[in-house]
Amino acid sequence: MTRSSVLLCLALAIAGCSTPEGPANRLEKADILPLALDDSYQFRKIQQTTYDNTKAVPTTTSEAANFERLRTYWGAVDYQELIARNGNYYSFFWRAKNRSDVTVRFEYRQAGLSNYVLAKERYYPGVRGSRKSTFEVTGDEFLESGRVTAWRVLLVVDGKIVAMRQSYLWN
Numbered sequence: 001m002t003r004s005s006v007l008l009c010l011a012l013a014i015a016g017c018s019t020p021e022g023p024a025n026r027l028e029k030a031d032i033l034p035l036a037l038d039d040s041y042q043f044r045k046i047q048q049t050t051y052d053n054t055k056a057v058p059t060t061t062s063e064a065a066n067f068e069r070l071r072t073y074w075g076a077v078d079y080q081e082l083i084a085r086n087g088n089y090y091s092f093f094w095r096a097k098n099r100s101d102v103t104v105r106f107e108y109r110q111a112g113l114s115n116y117v118l119a120k121e122r123y124y125p126g127v128r129g130s131r132k133s134t135f136e137v138t139g140d141e142f143l144e145s146g147r148v149t150a151w152r153v154l155l156v157v158d159g160k161i162v163a164m165r166q167s168y169l170w171n
Contacts, residue, residue: 021134027118033154040162088142090136090153100126103122104133105153106135109148152164
């Protein structure tokens with residue numbers, strides 16, 4: 001094997017060992033940021049799912065929908081672990097055309113908290129290209145305060161909002 005093919009195999013092996021994102025940083029207070037929208041940053045796709053096995057499971061013939069539900073609950077060995085996985089799951093696919101330090105902020109309201117805004121963030125240093133950010137509202141947070149009723153997601157660069165998407169009920 002040549003040296004370049006060895007390096008290629010090593011790079012592929014390292015890329016295959018990447019770990020999933022850890023938990024998002026929860027903010028004590030969601031500060032208001034200035035709006036400076038930029039076409040170099042954009043959200044491409046949003047997936048949102050709610051799982052609550054304490055309610056009737058919807059019947060569907062979609063294998064993909066059934067697989068996602070089973071994947072979420074995979075590995076739970078008792079009822080407490082199963083309940084802890086109930087909640088709202090969000091995946092945001094976004095793109096940055098310019099290399100920059102990007103913070104993805106997820107702001108949301110829950111049924112039991114009325115209009116109080118909660119926020120979680122993920123930080124990506126020196127990023128360029130397409131990325132996926134995931135956020136979860138699960139466990140005690142979901143059990144005590146209820147489901148997410150409204151949300152918005154922001155791409156923040158240098159303390160300014162450069163891209164934004166929001167749910168219909170966000171005001």
